[in-house]
Amino acid sequence: MSTPIRVLLADDQALIRGALAALLELEPDLQVVASVGTGDDAVAFAVELQPDVALLDVQMPGLDGLSATAAIRAQVPTCRVLIVTTFGRPGYLRRALEAGASGLLVKDASPDLLADAVRRVHSGLRVIDPELAAESMTVGASPLSGR
Amino acid sequence: QIAVTLWMMGFAGNIRLTRELYATREQLARTAVAAERERIGRDLHDILGHSLTAISVKAGLARKLVPIAPERATAELTEIEDLARSAIKDVRATAQGVRAVTLAGELAVARAVLDSAGVAADLPSAVDNVRADGRELFGFVVREAVTNVVRHAQASACRIDLGPNWVEIADDGRGLDERSATGSGLAGLDGRLTEAGGRLTVARREPRGTVVRAELAAAR
Amino acid sequence: QIAVTLWMMGFAGNIRLTRELYATREQLARTAVAAERERIGRDLHDILGHSLTAISVKAGLARKLVPIAPERATAELTEIEDLARSAIKDVRATAQGVRAVTLAGELAVARAVLDSAGVAADLPSAVDNVRADGRELFGFVVREAVTNVVRHAQASACRIDLGPNWVEIADDGRGLDERSATGSGLAGLDGRLTEAGGRLTVARREPRGTVVRAELAAAR
Ligand SMILES: Nc1ncnc2c1ncn2[C@@H]1O[C@H](COP(=O)(O)OP(=O)(O)OP(=O)(O)O)[C@@H](O)[C@H]1O
Ligand SMILES: Nc1ncnc2c1ncn2[C@@H]1O[C@H](COP(=O)(O)OP(=O)(O)OP(=O)(O)O)[C@@H](O)[C@H]1O
Ligand SMILES: [Mg+2]
Ligand SMILES: [Mg+2]
Ligand SMILES: [Mg+2]
Numbered sequence: 001m002s003t004p005i006r007v008l009l010a011d012d013q014a015l016i017r018g019a020l021a022a023l024l025e026l027e028p029d030l031q032v033v034a035s036v037g038t039g040d041d042a043v044a045f046a047v048e049l050q051p052d053v054a055l056l057d058v059q060m061p062g063l064d065g066l067s068a069t070a071a072i073r074a075q076v077p078t079c080r081v082l083i084v085t086t087f088g089r090p091g092y093l094r095r096a097l098e099a100g101a102s103g104l105l106v107k108d109a110s111p112d113l114l115a116d117a118v119r120r121v122h123s124g125l126r127v128i129d130p131e132l133a134a135e136s137m138t139v140g141a142s143p144l145s146g147r
Numbered sequence: 148q149i150a151v152t153l154w155m156m157g158f159a160g161n162i163r164l165t166r167e168l169y170a171t172r173e174q175l176a177r178t179a180v181a182a183e184r185e186r187i188g189r190d191l192h193d194i195l196g197h198s199l200t201a202i203s204v205k206a207g208l209a210r211k212l213v214p215i216a217p218e219r220a221t222a223e224l225t226e227i228e229d230l231a232r233s234a235i236k237d238v239r240a241t242a243q244g245v246r247a248v249t250l251a252g253e254l255a256v257a258r259a260v261l262d263s264a265g266v267a268a269d270l271p272s273a274v275d276n277v278r279a280d281g282r283e284l285f286g287f288v289v290r291e292a293v294t295n296v297v298r299h300a301q302a303s304a305c306r307i308d309l310g311p312n313w314v315e316i317a318d319d320g321r322g323l324d325e326r327s328a329t330g331s332g333l334a335g336l337d338g339r340l341t342e343a344g345g346r347l348t349v350a351r352r353e354p355r356g357t358v359v360r361a362e363l364a365a366a367r
Numbered sequence: 368q369i370a371v372t373l374w375m376m377g378f379a380g381n382i383r384l385t386r387e388l389y390a391t392r393e394q395l396a397r398t399a400v401a402a403e404r405e406r407i408g409r410d411l412h413d414i415l416g417h418s419l420t421a422i423s424v425k426a427g428l429a430r431k432l433v434p435i436a437p438e439r440a441t442a443e444l445t446e447i448e449d450l451a452r453s454a455i456k457d458v459r460a461t462a463q464g465v466r467a468v469t470l471a472g473e474l475a476v477a478r479a480v481l482d483s484a485g486v487a488a489d490l491p492s493a494v495d496n497v498r499a500d501g502r503e504l505f506g507f508v509v510r511e512a513v514t515n516v517v518r519h520a521q522a523s524a525c526r527i528d529l530g531p532n533w534v535e536i537a538d539d540g541r542g543l544d545e546r547s548a549t550g551s552g553l554a555g556l557d558g559r560l561t562e563a564g565g566r567l568t569v570a571r572r573e574p575r576g577t578v579v580r581a582e583l584a585a586a587r
């Protein structure tokens with residue numbers, strides 16, 4: 001087998017971060033090179049370790065996942081970014097793509113789907129969870145903007 | 148002729164207002180409901196999103212571990228049970244009266260909480276200088292920051308200051324350090340502030356202690 | 368002169384309506400919000416309380432199965448993942464005001480939950496005899512009552528019966544007693560039933576156990 005895909009993982013919720021890291025580590029072709037709890041650390045470690053894929057949570061203290069995406073894409077252009085979140089909030093999809101992310105996925109995606117998403121993003125494909133996309137486009141429509 | 152015109156204007160005004168009254172009934176009910184739903188949705192996300200996501204990821208992990216590392220699978224399962232049980236408690240709390248949060252109410256509670264924790268409290272007595280649309284949000288900030296002071300700071304004094312667009316909670320305790328846990332309290336506040344177009348800063352304070360500041364962009 | 372009087376009436380009418388408009392604004396916003404809170408709180412409780420209970424029961428079961436029947440543990444874990452995922456969807460949907468509860472769906476889930484809790488289930492296989500406009504409501508009743516059986520009853524069997532206007536869930540467990548906590552589950556159901564013009568009765572059952580019955584007035 002060729003060299004594994006090197007993954008950087010950022011999520012502020014330690015329980016989820018730990019479980020995601022363990023899950024990805026179970027895949028023979030994936031290697032978690034860093035697992036951090038803030039957006040700022042994600043950027044710093046990405047610059048230092050030059051991972052192939054960064055898996056970023058959106059809501060984190062300090063720099064959030066969307067801002068971290070832009071910073072990583074600017075400083076480590078070879079690193080592709082997959083954003084994971086629990087809920088689609090208004091504008092997430094647009095902002096994720098504008099920031100240079102290759103994908104947006106729910107955090108509770110099944111383990112196989114998640115691992116596969118990492119592989120697809122790494123190979124230059126785009127992965128967008130359709131439900132999340134719909135949510136992030138409709139949920140926030142202002143109740144005041146008359147229908 | 149003039150009188151008649153004025154009368155007609157009055158009458159037309161009535162019709163307009165009547166129509167507006169009905170429209171308002173509809174629209175405000177809808178707006179208020181939408182706002183409330185959004186707020187509860189966010190509370191929910193804070194409270195339950197974490198637990199349920201953690202459960203689903205851990206269940207996926209445990210499933211993969213059963214054949215290759217059964218004792219690790221068992222450990223994950225124990226954590227899943229704990230997560231589910233404590234989430235049940237949260238749901239019950241949410242269902243029994245979604246609490247209304249007001250800045251004034253939170254300041255009152257803060258005083259009582261700090262008093263009983265033996266922390267000298269220096270709190271503003273009025274909130275009128277704070278913009279109305281920031282009061283609930285600042286209420287949440289006060290609630291979480293004061294809870295943190297009581298739980299983590301080992302402080303002897305806590306001071307809260309308010310401005311039209313900001314609130315600041317300062318203590319003289321041991322201060323944050325690199326090893327501080329990343330809880331969901333401050334992260335949740337940060338999310339709320341960001342969504343409202345503002346920001347949260349948490350910093351060490353000289354010579355000692357912590358200061359939490361929430362700031363909204365100047366009102367348009 | 369007449370025209371002027373009419374004009375003044377028109378004007379006075381304006382003032383009254385304007386005042387009413389403001390009062391309405393306040394009042395309706397408040398009423399709608401209160402109603403919505405109650406509804407969301409109830410939905411939340413019913414939807415998540417159930418899934419989370421099922422998750423904790425199944426996690427306990429899976430933990431026991433890991434060393435003795437790993438493939439069954441894996442199957443339970445798959446179900447836990449599904450439950451957690453659909454609960455996350457429910458949280459999203461509740462926040463958006465959408466919910467889909469069906470009696471048939473709830474009966475299916477009830478069977479799975481009772482099975483994994485080791486309670487023998489005797490359930491109807493069809494729901495067509497139940498009036499269509501009662502099915503969602505009865506779905507909620509089944510959900511809460513079965514959750515209670517699993518959590519509180521220590522029962523060995525549970526039986527559900529259906530009629531056009533009613534549903535009944537009976538268990539052979541330890542039964543309610545004076546010291547039973549007042550949770551929000553049964554109170555919430557009672558609220559739903561009353562709103563729909565029906566009623567909920569919860570009673571001890573001879574020789575042992577509990578029976579929950581929800582009944583709607585005969586369809587008009
Ligand atoms: N006023 C303070 N003084 C000292 N340390 C603090 C203070 N506020 C927060 N911390 C540190 O920062 C950490 C993160 O705070 P945060 O509120 O986000 O989480 P938490 O309080 O631990 O958990 P949660 O808020 O979820 O109940 C705390 O665990 C604590 O170590
Ligand atoms: N089938 C049952 N067998 C024995 N006791 C029951 C049964 N159903 C309910 N109870 C008792 O009645 C109480 C009230 O039930 P209820 O559903 O209202 O609340 P809960 O289940 O305790 O909490 P919640 O539903 O709010 O999560 C329970 O706490 C329990 O003591
Ligand atoms: Mg997060
Ligand atoms: Mg805290
Ligand atoms: Mg109950």
